[in-house]
Amino acid sequence: MKTIKAALLSYGMSGKVFQAPFLELHPGFELLGSWERSKKLIQEDYPQVKSYASLEEILANDTIDLVVVNTPIDTHFEYAKRVLEAGKHAIVEKAFTTTVAEADELADLAKEKGLKLAVFQNRRWDSDLKTVRQILLDGALGEIVEAEFHFDRYNPLLSPKQHKETVNSGSGILKDLGPHLIDQALYLFGFPKAVFADIRTTRENSVVDDWVDVLLYYPDFRVRLKASFFVREPNPAYVIHGKKGSFLKPRGDVQEDDLKVMKKPNLDSWGTEPLEKEGFLHTEIDGKIMHGKIPTLKGNYYDFFDGVYNAIINDTVEPVTAQDGARVMQIIEAAIQSSQEKRVVDL
Known part of the structure; x- marks a missing residue:
């Protein structure tokens, strides 16, 4: 098996929790190290790797094939x-x-250079979203009428991460949690015809948006996306109503919580939700009423990295393309315009 040598541009939560464990697990990757500006932590977890002093050191290293740009959002383009x-x-x-x-x-630069460029929309491989997608693929709800997705938290305090709480081109909940919701909606339903959005600031002393309600207009149905820091009692993360039935699913994917306590991912039991997080399906299938819980599919972010590996080695399409990322940005830009102008924005 050919090996792709990889480096991270940060070893904060993103690198430590979401990327390094899967680069270590996948036999096709070798993690060489991470750029670390102040705290030198990566060698505590991976003694064999290097802590790079600068971006230039990584770029000048001809043995590095793949770089994970996991720095603050407003640096993504430059890096x-x-x-x-x-x-x-x-x-x-x-x-x-x-x-x-x-x-x-x-996207144009990657194409010109013949390089692979993937966007880390890992939530496509959440157990929740995989189960919702299967329900839709099975046609269990009939023709879709409406869907509502939530990514809510109860966290009234400002983040200690300054780049998240200062006014910059990458701050705010719309560009933090919003991309998860938007990407999932586009992945399931395709690109909408129009957008209406309401974007607010609700936390005391906050200067960035921290509440968002985005409505996506499709020809025959609507999809609402909501994120807030003031939801103490959680809503279902996914509510989908069709002409035959409904499916409600609480947010139950365990991967982030497990990774935060340094559990190592695997290809066997990883991403298995507790039974109490199963979704509820009420529909009619072949003339029979179905009214009960549905087993949740396993989640595994490994599949994203496996997709990247195959894209680089076998020249397949990236698991989440730069074009996918650009479409998410189109929705975000339209949502900002809609909220400012208090109107529906056609796409």
């Missing part, structure tokens, strides 16, 4: 562009960029 210009493949954390123009430029 990803430099990575691609250095002739290296890239994975870029969400939000892919801060504008559609930046996303398009990176």
Whole structure:
């Protein structure tokens, strides 16, 4: 098996929790290290790797094939562009960029250089979303009438991460949690015809948006996406109503929580939800009423990295393409315009 040598541009939560464990698990990757600006932590977890002193050191290293751009959102474009210009493949954390123009430029550059560029929309491989997608593929609900997705938390305090709480081109909940919701909606339903959005600031002393309600207009149905920091009693994460029935699913994917306590991912039991998090299906199938819980499919972010491996080695399409990332940015830009102008924005 050919080996792809990879480096991270940060070893904060994203690198430590979401990327390094899967690069270690996948036999086709070798993690060489991470750029670390102040705290030197990666060697505590991976003694064999290197803590790089600068981006330039990574870019100048000819043995590195793939770079994960997992720095603050407003740096994604600059760093990803430099990575691609250095002739290296890239994975870029969400939000892919801060504008559609930046996303398009990176996509064009990767194509010009013959490089692979993937967007880390890992939530496509959540157990929740995989189960929702299977319900839709099975046609269990009939023709869809409406769907509502939530990514809510109860966290009235400001984040200690300054880049998240200062006004910059990458801050705010719309570009933090919003890309998860938007990407999932586009993945399941395709690109909408129009957008209406309401974007607010609700936390005391906050200067960035922290509440968002986005309505996507499709020809025959609507999809509502909501995120808030003031939801103490959680809503169902997924509510989908069709002409035959309904499916409600609480957020139950265990991967993030398990990774935060340093559990190692695997290809066997990983991503198995507790039974109490199963979704509820009420529909009619072949003339019979179905009214009960549905087993949840396993989640595993490994599949994203396996997709990246195959894209680089076998020249297949990236698991989440730069074009996918650009479409998410189109929705975000339209949502900002809609909220500012208090109107529906056609796409």
